[in-house]
Amino acid sequence: MTKVILVTGASSGIGLALCERLLSHDPEGLQLCLACRDVQRARDARAALLASHPTAHVTLVQMDTSSVSSVIGAAQEVKRRYNRLDFLYLNAGIMPNPHFDVKAFFRGLFSSRIVTMFATGGGGILTQEDRVTADGLQEIFMTNLFGHFLLIRELEPILCHAGLTSQLIWTSSSNAHPSAFSVDDIQHRRGTQPYSSSKYACDLLSLALNTHYNKQGLYSSVTCPGFVMTSLTYGILPFFPPFLWTLLMPLFWLIRILTNTFTLTPYNGAEALLWLFKQQPESLDPQAKYQSSTSGLGKNYTQPRKMDVDLHMSEVLILSVKCCSL
Numbered sequence: 001m002t003k004v005i006l007v008t009g010a011s012s013g014i015g016l017a018l019c020e021r022l023l024s025h026d027p028e029g030l031q032l033c034l035a036c037r038d039v040q041r042a043r044d045a046r047a048a049l050l051a052s053h054p055t056a057h058v059t060l061v062q063m064d065t066s067s068v069s070s071v072i073g074a075a076q077e078v079k080r081r082y083n084r085l086d087f088l089y090l091n092a093g094i095m096p097n098p099h100f101d102v103k104a105f106f107r108g109l110f111s112s113r114i115v116t117m118f119a120t121g122g123g124g125i126l127t128q129e130d131r132v133t134a135d136g137l138q139e140i141f142m143t144n145l146f147g148h149f150l151l152i153r154e155l156e157p158i159l160c161h162a163g164l165t166s167q168l169i170w171t172s173s174s175n176a177h178p179s180a181f182s183v184d185d186i187q188h189r190r191g192t193q194p195y196s197s198s199k200y201a202c203d204l205l206s207l208a209l210n211t212h213y214n215k216q217g218l219y220s221s222v223t224c225p226g227f228v229m230t231s232l233t234y235g236i237l238p239f240f241p242p243f244l245w246t247l248l249m250p251l252f253w254l255i256r257i258l259t260n261t262f263t264l265t266p267y268n269g270a271e272a273l274l275w276l277f278k279q280q281p282e283s284l285d286p287q288a289k290y291q292s293s294t295s296g297l298g299k300n301y302t303q304p305r306k307m308d309v310d311l312h313m314s315e316v317l318i319l320s321v322k323c324c325s326l
């Protein structure tokens, strides 16, 4: 039986690399649907995938995860096309208007937190300025988390079916941190780390989804792609042209010896996302974050890491997002 897979944010970076790797793994047995906000970029991605896998089944659906009506419209279209969905990759994500604190970075360089800083982008080096969408929601919360929650809810009839399992696979981040998230401000309207908050909320929501849906055959897992050079990361130092990043690559390969989270390429970053595709969902740990890792010698592997998540808080979050969606 062919597997039906939908990937959000498939037009570039980790999402596109994942599609490429899925097709290389099984070129004939998949029906891949790319859910992208920009139709032209989606067409280009499809053309690139078909150039290397000419017989593959690849379709497109236009979806902007920052818009309630767009998500609902796209979900209707997906339900019209497919009567079941085996894998839903919740990968689209943004980090708009980032501020890189150079002083905090240098303080971190000469402290015991240096490895954690490089592995997670933590230590106060990174903050963002969020915006409000036309629906009146915080853009980062909406794009990275809530749009995906709405999508899952709308696709429930084709995700939960007797006798079969389906998997939700989130692209979270090592930057997800409980200190950035508050149940009293789930959209992070008041703080300066909306990206970290939205990714920690993904970790919590995944846990709650397992509690609520496992008995219906729907399983949720969280991945972390590591530090990957994509348009998202290029945006962090906008004054740094891409060729300077390329010049820094030898330094990054050295840092990789200290932290295997420097996966660097979208191909490597997609490792854990592909690994989960090959697992039996019943065997996975709902409290684990599956981390793409690359060794100093360039070998890719997947490492499960226990998430710092609380069952009670995850229940509060799922109730709050359900209220937001009413």
Ligand SMILES: NC(=O)C1=CN([C@@H]2O[C@H](COP(=O)(O)OP(=O)(O)OC[C@H]3O[C@@H](n4cnc5c(N)ncnc54)[C@H](OP(=O)(O)O)[C@@H]3O)[C@@H](O)[C@H]2O)C=CC1
Pocket: 008, 009, 010, 011, 012, 013, 014, 015, 035, 036, 037, 038, 041, 063, 064, 065, 066, 067, 091, 092, 093, 094, 143, 171, 172, 173, 174, 224, 225, 226, 227, 228, 229, 230, 231, 232, 233
């Ligand atoms: N790069 C890294 O080091 C890390 C990335 N991540 C996560 O990985 C995921 C993929 O990011 P990455 O590949 O790095 O970055 P990219 O910017 O290359 O990819 C992001 C993808 O999400 C899409 N997207 C953004 N906003 C929306 C929206 N409103 N509706 C639909 N699609 C949207 C983009 O579409 P478009 O082409 O139209 O812009 C693009 O396809 C994100 O969730 C990110 O947070 C996590 C940890 C580390």
Ligand SMILES: CC(C)CCC[C@@H](C)[C@H]1CC[C@H]2C3=C(CC[C@]12C)[C@@]1(C)CCC(=O)C[C@@H]1CC3
Pocket: 117, 118, 119, 120, 121, 125, 126, 172, 173, 174, 175, 226, 227, 233, 236, 237, 248
């Ligand atoms: C020599 C300097 C210019 C090097 C600067 C390095 C930093 C910009 C990066 C070190 C660790 C990186 C990192 C991220 C962004 C860029 C760094 C801070 C992320 C926060 C990007 C988004 C994520 O989801 C997690 C990443 C963790 C590591």
